[in-house]
Each structure stands twice: as structure tokens, then as C-alpha cells.
Amino acid sequence: PFFKKLTIFGFKSFAEKTTFKFHEGFTAIVGPNGCGKSNIYDAIRWVLGEQNSYLLRCPSMTNVIFNGSADQKPLGVAEVSLTIGNSSKILPIEFNEVTITRRLYRSGESEYLLNKAPCRLKDITHLFLDTGLGHSPYSLIEQNKVDFIVNSKSQERRAIFEEAA
Amino acid sequence: PFFKKLTIFGFKSFAEKTTFKFHEGFTAIVGPNGCGKSNIYDAIRWVLGEQNSYLLRCPSMTNVIFNGSADQKPLGVAEVSLTIGNSSKILPIEFNEVTITRRLYRSGESEYLLNKAPCRLKDITHLFLDTGLGHSPYSLIEQNKVDFIVNSKSQERRAIFEEAA
Amino acid sequence: SKELFDKTFAEVSTNFTAIVKNLFEGGTGALKLTNGASPQEPGVEISVQPPGKRLQSISLLSGGEKALVSICLLFAIFLHKPSPFCVLDEIDASLDEANVGRFNKLLNSFAGKTQFILITHNKLTITYASTLYGITMEVPGVSKLLSVQLEKMVNSE
Amino acid sequence: SKELFDKTFAEVSTNFTAIVKNLFEGGTGALKLTNGASPQEPGVEISVQPPGKRLQSISLLSGGEKALVSICLLFAIFLHKPSPFCVLDEIDASLDEANVGRFNKLLNSFAGKTQFILITHNKLTITYASTLYGITMEVPGVSKLLSVQLEKMVNSE
Numbered sequence: 001p002f003f004k005k006l007t008i009f010g011f012k013s014f015a016e017k018t019t020f021k022f023h024e025g026f027t028a029i030v031g032p033n034g035c036g037k038s039n040i041y042d043a044i045r046w047v048l049g050e051q052n053s054y055l056l057r058c059p060s061m062t063n064v065i066f067n068g069s070a071d072q073k074p075l076g077v078a079e080v081s082l083t084i085g086n087s088s089k090i091l092p093i094e095f096n097e098v099t100i101t102r103r104l105y106r107s108g109e110s111e112y113l114l115n116k117a118p119c120r121l122k123d124i125t126h127l128f129l130d131t132g133l134g135h136s137p138y139s140l141i142e143q144n145k146v147d148f149i150v151n152s153k154s155q156e157r158r159a160i161f162e163e164a165a
Numbered sequence: 166p167f168f169k170k171l172t173i174f175g176f177k178s179f180a181e182k183t184t185f186k187f188h189e190g191f192t193a194i195v196g197p198n199g200c201g202k203s204n205i206y207d208a209i210r211w212v213l214g215e216q217n218s219y220l221l222r223c224p225s226m227t228n229v230i231f232n233g234s235a236d237q238k239p240l241g242v243a244e245v246s247l248t249i250g251n252s253s254k255i256l257p258i259e260f261n262e263v264t265i266t267r268r269l270y271r272s273g274e275s276e277y278l279l280n281k282a283p284c285r286l287k288d289i290t291h292l293f294l295d296t297g298l299g300h301s302p303y304s305l306i307e308q309n310k311v312d313f314i315v316n317s318k319s320q321e322r323r324a325i326f327e328e329a330a
Numbered sequence: 331s332k333e334l335f336d337k338t339f340a341e342v343s344t345n346f347t348a349i350v351k352n353l354f355e356g357g358t359g360a361l362k363l364t365n366g367a368s369p370q371e372p373g374v375e376i377s378v379q380p381p382g383k384r385l386q387s388i389s390l391l392s393g394g395e396k397a398l399v400s401i402c403l404l405f406a407i408f409l410h411k412p413s414p415f416c417v418l419d420e421i422d423a424s425l426d427e428a429n430v431g432r433f434n435k436l437l438n439s440f441a442g443k444t445q446f447i448l449i450t451h452n453k454l455t456i457t458y459a460s461t462l463y464g465i466t467m468e469v470p471g472v473s474k475l476l477s478v479q480l481e482k483m484v485n486s487e
Numbered sequence: 488s489k490e491l492f493d494k495t496f497a498e499v500s501t502n503f504t505a506i507v508k509n510l511f512e513g514g515t516g517a518l519k520l521t522n523g524a525s526p527q528e529p530g531v532e533i534s535v536q537p538p539g540k541r542l543q544s545i546s547l548l549s550g551g552e553k554a555l556v557s558i559c560l561l562f563a564i565f566l567h568k569p570s571p572f573c574v575l576d577e578i579d580a581s582l583d584e585a586n587v588g589r590f591n592k593l594l595n596s597f598a599g600k601t602q603f604i605l606i607t608h609n610k611l612t613i614t615y616a617s618t619l620y621g622i623t624m625e626v627p628g629v630s631k632l633l634s635v636q637l638e639k640m641v642n643s644e
């Protein structure tokens with residue numbers, strides 16, 4: 001598979017380090033209301049470089065850091081890592097396996113890592129430009145937004161085609 | 166029950182005269198995608214005097230008139246009637262039973278009737294002012310808009326409270 | 331008038347707090363007036379904490395949780411000023427089974443005061459209804475009323 | 488560049504017409520470029536007629552039909568330029584059982600080219616998945632990964 005592994009730690013409701021391994025075929029994620037399913041979608045959008053906190057349902061970006069619960073104290077950092085199989089060189093980079101990591105501290109300071117080495121946001125977004133996961137990603141469909149394309153104006157729909165061109 | 170009977174004829178996908186009788190307890194309406202369930206919701210909103218075609222998913226109001234299908238020709242008029250039990254005098258009018266009717270012709274001409282006698286739109290909207298079905302009806306919740314109240318700005322929420330006051 | 335608005339607001343927010351506790355089986359809910367554009371026209375702020383959670387804003391709530399909050403506000407208003415009639419179009423679409431059950435129980439507790447019509451795809455919701463209308467398009471493009479199952483053997487809860 | 492856009496548009500609209508016929512089991516779908524603000528930036532018009540219907544505008548489509556049209560456009564783009572990865576959050580929420588089945592068949596036909604992750608409440612969709620992750624909040628406020636059911640006995644169609 002393209003995405004091999006996703007690790008979420010301190011991001012939204014994932015107070016404990018949680019690792020997902022992906023296999024061939026499609027993966028379904030299930031669970032009751034409010035258990036954290038859409039937070040996984042947000043974590044993927046976030047690690048791919050999303051800068052607009054509203055698209056992650058957050059008034060400000062530091063809201064992605066685990067804010068505590070009845071039994072647990074808030075954490076000081078959110079971290080998400082995504083490992084991608086790149087043997088087919090779909091990403092324009094030499095490695096056969098690429099792990100991107102994003103961290104955000106309460107102070108507002110953020111870090112990006114590429115195979116554990118610090119890098120810039122630009123280095124990450126540049127990797128995904130040609131995969132449909134770039135600037136206006138048509139392959140990430142948010143909850144309750146499936147009919148966005150049908151409801152939007154004809155001008156707004158252009159962006160999807162430009163991304164696909 | 167408050168609403169006793171609803172008759173739809175020539176409104177949206179109801180090409181044939183269709184009558185619903187209501188009984189005590191709650192009524193569920195079921196059916197496959199696109200079969201006409203939300204059109205019933207629209208018919209109720211329309212007969213109560215709705216003037217904004219966008220709230221009925223129509224670019225223009227004459228789009229509510231049955232526009233034909235593979236086997237049937239378009240019709241020239243849409244008509245919806247609603248019969249209300251008024252023995253408890255919840256509506257400020259003498260009758261024990263009130264039937265409101267709304268018609269729209271392809272020409273754009275519309276008619277309103279109160280117990281079969283022609284009346285003005287104002288006569289109908291005036292009847293429902295105090296029932297929560299008035300100007301910004303909190304008791305009609307459109308498909309996919311249930312979280313409208315949560316997603317709207319604090320100023321917009323005021324209207325709901327004013328309607329309930 | 332301002333007094334009427336304030337009185338309505340006070341009653342609805344008391345109801346809201348109680349209904350949130352019921353529908354979320356715990357947690358807290360509150361409504362607050364905020365300084366809107368002018369003191370004459372304050373806005374309404376909603377804050378809800380599902381049991382055991384510490385949310386900084388209602389925008390962080392999940393899809394199903396947001397639907398439940400809206401349902402709580404609707405019924406808080408009904409408690410204050412019941413509407414004789416209410417149409418809900420697939421309001422249960424984002425709810426899981428447990429919440430569909432809780433919602434239907436809440437609905438049933440209001441069934442005496444308000445006549446409800448529910449458009450739904452949810453098999454569980456259908457079991458709570460006393461009249462069931464099926465709509466079909468056997469002839470493509472034309473809606474027909476399929477059948478009426480009157481006074482279904484409503485299982486006494 | 489304009490040529491690239493035009494070429495992409497032409498291919499995607501051919502795909503769109505074919506996929507609408509498949510997902511709606513008949514009917515017609517088409518994409519058209521409209522005169523936008525400037526000839527350099529045309530808008531995109533969508534027109535779809537479900538089988539046997541004569542709609543004047545796509546705004547008249549039902550909730551489920553609108554979701555299907557968006558799904559058709561998404562897969563029309565994938566046919567032109569497959570994305571290696573796709574996350575769909577409750578895209579099946581407004582679909583009835585028949586359309587959930589058709590959607591899942593369409594999804595399976597793309598599973599070779601694209602890795603799909605589906606967040607869903609729908610029992611039928613779950614039967615098509617090969618990996619199932621359950622998320623729970625046994626401890627309120629903290630998400631935990633429940634269990635992994637690897638390589639489920641996917642029923643051979």
C-alpha cells in the first residue's frame with residue numbers, strides 16, 4: 001500500500017501513542033459518535049501540511065493538542081507521523097520509504113521532519129504536489145461535505161480540475 | 166392530531182393526487198434515494214407560505230410544478246392542501262377544521278385558499294405566527310441542516326429565540 | 331420586547347442544561363448571551379461538554395455530537411413553547427445506534443404535546459413510529475404512496 | 488496551462504458520463520465549461536438526469552442523489568489521474584442500501600489503483616473492507632484503537 005503506517009500521539013483525542021498499520025484492500029474505521037474517527041482524518045490532513053485550522057474544525061491550531069479529559073492532564077505537544085512506501089517512486093525523492101512527521105508545541109512552535117531529519121513545510125508539500133493530496137486535495141473528503149462539489153458555484157469547481165491537471 | 170390531512174398534486178415529483186392522513190403518535194416516512202420524501206417536507210413548507218424558492222431547493226418558484234418524466238408530460242399547476250384540526254383553537258380562527266390550499270400556475274400566478282375560499286398569503290401566515298411554524302420556523306428541520314444551530318454565528322441564533330418568545 | 335426575550339432565554343437555557351444531561355447521559359450544557367453588535371441584540375453562545383471531556387470549543391465536537399446538541403436546543407425550546415407540529419428530515423443520519431435510541435426515547439416523551447413527522451432511512455427509528463408511509467418511484471420520476479401501516483404494533487417500552 | 492486544463496477536462500467529462508450511467512444504472516451525466524469571469528477561467532457546470540427523470544437543475548436532486556453525483560465526479564477524476572490514497576469520512580451516510588451496494592462495488596473496482604480509508608457507520612460498507620479498525624473511548628475523552636481484524640474473510644462476490 002501507499003500509506004504503510006500512521007502514528008498519532010497527543011493530537012486531539014489521541015492522548016496515547018496510537019499506531020495504525022495499513023494493508024492491501026480498503027480499510028474501514030468504525031466506532032460510536034465522538035470516539036475519534038474524524039480526528040484520524042484530521043491527523044492525516046494535518047501531517048500533509050494543512051495550515052488552515054478551520055479545515056481541522058479548530059478555532060486556532062493549538063486546539064489540535066490533546067486538551068485533557070476528566071482523568072488526564074493536557075499534553076504539551078501533538079505529533080503525527082506517516083510512513084509511505086515509495087519503491088514505485090511516486091514521491092519525487094530517493095528513499096524507498098518516507099516518513100513525514102509534524103509536531104506542534106503549546107508555544108505555537110512547529111516542527112516538520114522527513115525520515116527523522118528536520119525539514120521545512122515546503123519540503124513536505126512539495127513531495128505531494130502531484131498525488132491529488134496537494135493544495136486542494138480532491139482525495140480527502142471531509143464528513144458532511146460529500147456534496148460540496150454539487151453545491152458549489154461553477155467557478156469554485158475549477159480548482160478541482162486544476163488540481164487534477 | 167394537529168395536521169389531519171395533506172394532499173399533494175402536481176408539486177415536484179407528485180404528478181398524481183396523493184393524500185396523507187395523519188394519526189396519533191409519530192409518523193415515519195421511508196423510501197429509497199430520490200423517491201420524493203424531502204419533496205413532502207417542501208410541500209409542507211410551501212403550503213405554509215414559504216416565499217424563498219432556494220429554501221425549497223428551487224432556482225425559481227415555478228420549479229415546484231411537476232416538470233414531467235420519461236412517461237408523463239409536465240403539468241401546468243402545483244397544488245398542496247393541508248387540513249388542521251382546530252377544536253382547541255390553537256389557530257386564531259373560528260373554524261374547528263381549517264384547510265389551507267396553495268396553487269401555482271406555470272404563468273407564475275399563485276392562489277391561496279382558506280377552507281376553499283380565496284384569501285391572501287398574509288391571512289395564512291398570520292394564522293401560524295404563534296405556533297413555531299411562523300417566519301423562522303424552528304420546528305421544520307431540513308435534510309443535512311440539523312447542525313445549522315451549532316454551526317451558525319451567535320447573532321444568527323438569536324432569531325430562533327425571538328421566534329420562540 | 332426585551333423582557334419577553336430575556337424570560338424566554340432564561341427558561342430555554344434551564345431546559346437546555348437538563349436535556350443535555352439526559353441525551354448525553356451526563357456532561358454539562360449551557361447557553362449564554364454575548365455582547366452582540368448592540369446590547370439590544372445580544373448573540374447566543376452555546377457551550378457543551380460531553381461526559382469526561384474538556385473541549386475548548388463546540389467546533390471540536392464530532393458530527394454526531396453536533397447533531398445531538400442541536401436536538402437538545404430544539405427540545406429545550408419545545409419545553410418552553412411546544413409547537414403543535416414538527417417535521418424532521420433525516421435528523422438521525424449521523425447518529426450511532428445508541429444515540430438513535432436515546433433520541434427516539436426523547437421524541438416519544440414529547441409525542442403527547444407535538445405531532446412529529448420523521449423522514450428517515452434508519453431501521454431503529456422506524457420501530458418507534460406508529461404510522462409508517464412508504465414512498466416509491468416504481469414509475470421513474472413519479473412519486474407514489476406505497477402503503478400505510480396503521481397503528482403498528484408499537485412495542486410498549 | 489490552458490491546453491493541459493482542456494485535455495484534463497475533456498477526459499474527466501467522458502469518464503463522468505460513463506460513471507453516472509454505471510452508478511445510476513442508466514440516466515445521463517455531462518460536464519460543461521461555462522463562460523466564467525473571464526475566458527481564461529471558465530466555470531464547470533454539472534448536469535445529471537437520473538433514469539426516467541426530467542430535472543431542470545441539479546439543485547432539485549435529492550440528498551442521496553447529490554452525494555452520488557459527487558462520487559461520480561471523484562471517480563471520474565481518479566480514472567484520469569488516480570490518487571495513491573483517499574480518505575472518505577462517512578460519504579455513505581445519506582445513501583440507501585441499494586446505492587451503498589453500488590458505491591462499494593465501484594470502490595472495489597478502484598481498489599487496485601488507490602488505497603482507500605473509509606470512516607463509516609454503515610454495516611454493509613464494513614462487509615466490503617479487508618481491514619477493520621474499531622475506535623473506542625472506554626476512558627471518556629481518550630481515543631483507543633480497539634482491535635484489528637486483519638484480512639477479514641471478504642466474501643467473494
Ligand SMILES: Nc1ncnc2c1ncn2[C@@H]1O[C@H](COP(=O)(O)OP(=O)(O)OP(=O)(O)O)[C@@H](O)[C@H]1O
Pocket residue numbers: 011012013031032033034035036037038039040063064065066067068143380383384385390391392393394395424628
Ligand atoms: N484537542 C483536543 N483534546 C482532546 N479531545 C479533543 C480535542 N479535539 C477534539 N477532541 C475530541 O474529539 C471528539 C470528536 O471526535 P471525532 O470528531 O473524531 O468523532 P467521530 O468519531 O468522528 O464521531 P461521529 O461519528 O459523531 O462523526 C470530541 O468530542 C472531543 O472530545
Ligand SMILES: Nc1ncnc2c1ncn2[C@@H]1O[C@H](COP(=O)(O)OP(=O)(O)OP(=O)(O)O)[C@@H](O)[C@H]1O
Pocket residue numbers: 176177178179196197198199200201202203204205228229230231232233308471537540541542547548549550551552581
Ligand atoms: N418540479 C419537479 N418535477 C418533477 N420531479 C421533480 C421536480 N422537482 C423535484 N423532482 C424530483 O424529486 C426528486 C428528489 O426527491 P427528494 O429530494 O424528495 O428525494 P428523497 O426521497 O428525499 O431522497 P433522499 O433519501 O436521497 O434524500 C428528484 O430526483 C426529482 O426527480
Ligand SMILES: [Mg+2]
Pocket residue numbers: 037038143392393394
Ligand atoms: Mg466524524
Ligand SMILES: [Mg+2]
Pocket residue numbers: 202203204308549550551
Ligand atoms: Mg431527502
